[in-house]
Amino acid sequence: xxxxxxxxxxxxxxxxxxxxxxxxxxxxxxxxxxxxxxxxxxxxxxxxxxxxxxxxxxxxxxxxxxxxxxxxxxxxxxxxxxxxxxxxxxxxxxxxxxxxxxxxxxxxxxxxxxxxxxxxxxxxxxxxxxxxxxxxxxxxxxxxxxxxxxxxxxxxxxxxxxxxxxxxxxxxxxxxxxxxxxxxxxxxxxxxxxxxxxxxxxxxxxxxxxxxxxxxxxxxxxxxxxxxxxxxxxxxxxxxxxxxxxxxxxxxxxxxxxxxxxxxxxxxxxxxxxxxxxxxxxxxxxxxxxxxxxxxxxxxxxxx
Numbered sequence: 020x021x022x023x024x025x026x027x028x029x030x031x032x033x034x035x036x037x038x039x040x041x042x043x044x045x046x047x048x049x050x051x052x053x054x055x056x057x058x059x060x061x062x063x064x065x066x067x068x069x070x071x072x073x074x075x076x077x078x079x080x081x082x083x084x085x086x087x088x089x090x091x092x093x094x095x096x097x098x099x100x101x102x103x104x105x106x107x108x109x110x111x112x113x114x115x116x117x118x119x120x121x122x123x124x125x126x127x128x129x130x131x132x133x134x135x136x137x138x139x140x141x142x143x144x145x146x147x148x149x150x151x152x153x154x155x156x157x158x159x160x161x162x163x164x165x166x167x168x169x170x171x172x173x174x175x176x177x178x179x180x181x182x183x184x185x186x187x188x189x190x191x192x193x194x195x196x197x198x199x200x201x202x203x204x205x206x207x208x209x210x211x212x213x214x215x216x217x218x219x220x221x222x223x224x225x226x227x228x229x230x231x232x233x234x235x236x237x238x239x240x241x242x243x244x245x246x247x248x249x250x251x252x253x254x255x256x257x258x259x260x261x262x263x264x265x266x267x268x269x270x271x272x273x274x275x276x277x278x279x280x281x282x283x284x285x286x287x288x289x290x291x292x293x294x295x296x297x298x299x300x301x302x303x304x305x306x307x308x309x310x311x312x313x314x315x316x317x318x319x320x321x322x323x
Contacts, residue, residue: 116150
């Protein structure tokens with residue numbers, strides 16, 4: 020059994036600080052929260068959950084997503100206007116489990132003000148301490164069912180929402196089966212993952228992979244790895260013949276690239292859409308597109 024290496028490097032702290040500054044919000048990162056007369060206002064933390072909510076509510080609610088595309092959710096801080104929208108929302112939808120670290124205090128204040136909250140991790144089968152449930156689409160099916168109930172309770176049209184929810188869950192299950200077929204062609208000896216931080220445990224569990232190392236030793240991106248740990252992971256990558264390190268579009272890839280250089284050989288750094296949707300034309304503009312694009316990139320990097 021391979022030993023999972025959780026890594027630490029001094030430069031990660033600087034990279035995390037830079038990401039935090041870049042992801043600090045302004046009022047332009049989300050639309051105004053003023054909803055139409057009688058139209059429920061739903062505020063969502065992440066772009067992934069925002070896409071799911073938009074699919075479920077259609078035109079029957081005003082949806083505001085707090086994080087911009089590409090932002091690191093672990094460090095993002097809301098603007099004053101966004102904080103007010105959170106407190107005034109008919110429903111605040113969040114992932115939970117420590118995922119929205121920079122939003123935690125504002126979420127607590129919104130709850131204290133009486134804002135109804137929906138926390139996705141409360142409705143999924145969790146791996147201990149890991150909030151990245153969406154990387155296994157099968158675990159999102161019960162989340163979507165519970166989210167539908169919460170949206171109806173917030174005043175979104177019940178019949179239309181439940182109809183859209185059933186159709187979306189069916190489509191999600193079809194994508195899950197599609198990914199399973201695609202990834203089944205990766206040979207057993209190459210079904211190993213080295214990732215930027217601890218983000219693909221649910222994916223690995225669902226599709227039969229093993230995460231043998233992470234550059235950043237945490238389910239968030241703020242930890243700092245040591246040089247010794249990076250060198251140990253580089254040796255493991257070389258020994259195992261790992262062909263790729265999987266970075267993230269929402270987090271700097273400098274450490275992953277340094278690790279690839281240290282490991283030697285022809286080790287690629289492949290960026291995945293792990294915690295945010297992608298820009299137009301990326302193939303990850305929606306949650307379902309993100310699942311397909313990431314799976315294809317993993318397949319292409321690992322299959323001979």
